[in-house]
Amino acid sequence: MDKDITIYDIAKELDLSPTTVSRALNDHPAVNKNTKQKICDIAAQMGYRSNIFASNLRKQRTNTIGVIVPRLNSPFMSSVMAGMEKEANNADYNLIITQSLETMQKEITNARTMFDSRVDGLLVSLAYETDTMDHFEPFISKGTPVIFYDRVIEHNQCTSIVIDNFQAAYKATCHLAKQGCKRILHLTANQKRNVYADRLKGYRYALIDNNLPFDESFVLITNLSEEAGVEAAQQILKMQPMPDGLFVSNDTAAVSCMRELQKAGIMIPDDIAVVGFNNDPISRVIEPNLTTVNYPGYEMGEVAVRSLIHHLNGLSDITITNTITLRSELIVRASSLRTKIE
Amino acid sequence: MDKDITIYDIAKELDLSPTTVSRALNDHPAVNKNTKQKICDIAAQMGYRSNIFASNLRKQRTNTIGVIVPRLNSPFMSSVMAGMEKEANNADYNLIITQSLETMQKEITNARTMFDSRVDGLLVSLAYETDTMDHFEPFISKGTPVIFYDRVIEHNQCTSIVIDNFQAAYKATCHLAKQGCKRILHLTANQKRNVYADRLKGYRYALIDNNLPFDESFVLITNLSEEAGVEAAQQILKMQPMPDGLFVSNDTAAVSCMRELQKAGIMIPDDIAVVGFNNDPISRVIEPNLTTVNYPGYEMGEVAVRSLIHHLNGLSDITITNTITLRSELIVRASSLRTKIE
Numbered sequence: 056m057d058k059d060i061t062i063y064d065i066a067k068e069l070d071l072s073p074t075t076v077s078r079a080l081n082d083h084p085a086v087n088k089n090t091k092q093k094i095c096d097i098a099a100q101m102g103y104r105s106n107i108f109a110s111n112l113r114k115q116r117t118n119t120i121g122v123i124v125p126r127l128n129s130p131f132m133s134s135v136m137a138g139m140e141k142e143a144n145n146a147d148y149n150l151i152i153t154q155s156l157e158t159m160q161k162e163i164t165n166a167r168t169m170f171d172s173r174v175d176g177l178l179v180s181l182a183y184e185t186d187t188m189d190h191f192e193p194f195i196s197k198g199t200p201v202i203f204y205d206r207v208i209e210h211n212q213c214t215s216i217v218i219d220n221f222q223a224a225y226k227a228t229c230h231l232a233k234q235g236c237k238r239i240l241h242l243t244a245n246q247k248r249n250v251y252a253d254r255l256k257g258y259r260y261a262l263i264d265n266n267l268p269f270d271e272s273f274v275l276i277t278n279l280s281e282e283a284g285v286e287a288a289q290q291i292l293k294m295q296p297m298p299d300g301l302f303v304s305n306d307t308a309a310v311s312c313m314r315e316l317q318k319a320g321i322m323i324p325d326d327i328a329v330v331g332f333n334n335d336p337i338s339r340v341i342e343p344n345l346t347t348v349n350y351p352g353y354e355m356g357e358v359a360v361r362s363l364i365h366h367l368n369g370l371s372d373i374t375i376t377n378t379i380t381l382r383s384e385l386i387v388r389a390s391s392l393r394t395k396i397e
Numbered sequence: 398m399d400k401d402i403t404i405y406d407i408a409k410e411l412d413l414s415p416t417t418v419s420r421a422l423n424d425h426p427a428v429n430k431n432t433k434q435k436i437c438d439i440a441a442q443m444g445y446r447s448n449i450f451a452s453n454l455r456k457q458r459t460n461t462i463g464v465i466v467p468r469l470n471s472p473f474m475s476s477v478m479a480g481m482e483k484e485a486n487n488a489d490y491n492l493i494i495t496q497s498l499e500t501m502q503k504e505i506t507n508a509r510t511m512f513d514s515r516v517d518g519l520l521v522s523l524a525y526e527t528d529t530m531d532h533f534e535p536f537i538s539k540g541t542p543v544i545f546y547d548r549v550i551e552h553n554q555c556t557s558i559v560i561d562n563f564q565a566a567y568k569a570t571c572h573l574a575k576q577g578c579k580r581i582l583h584l585t586a587n588q589k590r591n592v593y594a595d596r597l598k599g600y601r602y603a604l605i606d607n608n609l610p611f612d613e614s615f616v617l618i619t620n621l622s623e624e625a626g627v628e629a630a631q632q633i634l635k636m637q638p639m640p641d642g643l644f645v646s647n648d649t650a651a652v653s654c655m656r657e658l659q660k661a662g663i664m665i666p667d668d669i670a671v672v673g674f675n676n677d678p679i680s681r682v683i684e685p686n687l688t689t690v691n692y693p694g695y696e697m698g699e700v701a702v703r704s705l706i707h708h709l710n711g712l713s714d715i716t717i718t719n720t721i722t723l724r725s726e727l728i729v730r731a732s733s734l735r736t737k738i739e
Contacts, residue, residue, distance in 0.1 A: 127494070128475040133470040136496065151495055153492060171514075172514040314682070336623060
């Protein structure tokens with residue numbers, strides 16, 4: 056493998072002193088404009104690693120925003136990315152994305168990669184199992200803004216962008232109760248993360264307010280994958296008495312669970328009414344169509360990048376904004392609308 | 398915003414000479430092991446940008462692989478990413494991902510970001526509209542391996558990883574012909590890209606071999622989005638006579654097209670038999686279940702990263718491998734299986 060191009064290589068190529076090259080690449084006033092342009096052109100042509108000189112030319116910026124996501128495996132996350140790209144594009148920023156694959160170890164490596172890539176800012180949705188913020192401290196102490204979205208954590212220097220997961224879950228569960236469900240099961244994920252903890256809380260309060268008992272065994276903690284939905288259905292089929300309502304924390308697991316229940320002869324919504332979360336396209340394809348919570352992922356991505364860029368441009372200060380909450384709404388469809396109520 | 402930490406800051410902090418610090422960070426034998434460790438620890442703690450010293454410590458490597466994708470908006474691309482992450486993880490590499498959003502301009506920016514991040518290798522699936530390879534030349538001239546996957550191009554120094562799109566499309570179209578379809582429409586995307594050009598070729602040869610006429614107006618070039626499927630259905634409904642078979646280049650557009658046709662009272666497969674491409678989860682949810690081509694995205698991701706790492710480790714040489722072709726297969730389901738044949 057060839058070695059990195061240095062200022063000495065560029066100097067040799069142009070028959071100039073290394074000092075002049077170095078000054079030109081650092082936009083020093085002692086070098087005249089034409090020479091600067093020539094040096095920059097040759098540097099680019101020779102493949103000189105541009106992070107130092109480019110960032111200097113652009114006020115220490117790389118115009119790159121780092122994004123850490125748990126996994127790029129859902130329409131929700133794709134929508135968030137699309138919203139982020141749109142805003143980044145408009146402002147001439149480029150996104151680089153890494154996946155934590157739900158492990159803290161990989162999230163730490165992701166953060167280091169982003170730091171080494173000198174991102175101007177970092178957008179993070181936390182892995183299931185992360186329980187330290189240490190890996191974000193180098194950014195914060197350097198003044199590089201960090202914004203959390205979807206799966207967030209309290210931090211006195213970072214803004215969080217969320218929906219009201221508590222309210223969304225509360226409404227979803229109340230809806231099932233109003234459809235006559237008496238034994239509502241909740242399928243969700245790791246309680247370390249705000250999104251799932253808040254939804255469980257919303258579910259619990261809704262049960263209380265509808266005079267329904269809370270039963271520990273009616274809360275299933277899974278990874279919400281397609282397989283997890285199938286396994287949950289197999290568990291549900293063994294329960295005596297079976298649940299008559301099901302509130303699932305994403306549409307992927309809700310749909311695979313529904314299909315497995317249907318295969319076993321369960322009628323939806325008559326035997327079990329189902330509500331999902333996210334409003335993925337699949338929720339409009341499954342029969343009966345799935346009642347779900349519309350989670351504005353695209354808008355969340357837009358707001359995250361816009362807030363970051365406003366902060367970088369001095370138009371706002373994320374260290375004084377604690378939380379930005381976006382609207383979400385329950386979309387009622389056939390999977391939970393009972394023709395006959397018990 | 399704070400300035401970058403330099404070796405002078407580290408030297409000051411430890412009361413050592415900048416030369417010693419520089420040597421330690423470059424793993425120079427003149428510095429003893431304990432001092433080296435101390436300097437590296439402090440450097441990390443102070444947030445010293447580690448790309449130079451880390452890559453030196455690790456034989457000029459950043460252990461980072463860059464991935465350029467058109468869009469992260471499909472289960473297919475998610476599968477590819479998952480396969481890549483798995484192999485990268487096993488070999489202690491980290492992926493950084495950027496999206497071209499189907500434009501050449503953004504793909505060029507992506508490539509520059511990757512170059513500046515000093516990736517050890519690059520994996521690329523081309524945007525719809527890319528028609529130059531210039532932005533990959535800096536990698537190739539520096540000896541950084543570039544591998545194309547899915548949407549590829551001939552290049553005498555790069556390996557391409559593909560499925561046999563021609564054969565897959567040929568089989569899909571022959572299957573429709575065998576089900577009695579006489580007027581088979583093909584819904585696909587930009588012909589600049591091998592995947593769509595090869596599939597169109599497969600479709601045409603299958604028509605010839607089944608003594609069916611080829612009609613230019615029966616090939617619709619779209620972006621294969623959910624909306625494109627709906628629009629195609631509206632076009633199809635106006636055709637006189639209507640097609641009786643439909644071969645769509647992805648499942649997203651196939652499903653939305655099917656649903657729109659069904660809304661208009663068209664029976665599937667009796668009025669129109671449908672075949673998709675990719676074997677997305679949605680193909681098993683739509684009623685009737687969609688016949689499709691199983692595209693091994695996960696395996697493609699694994700093979701791409703494995704080939705790259707083998708090349709980096711000197712176990713193989715991608716400059717001598719032109720193409721790696723993975724197996725695909727037609728999965729026949731109810732959307733194309735006719736109960737009565739005309």
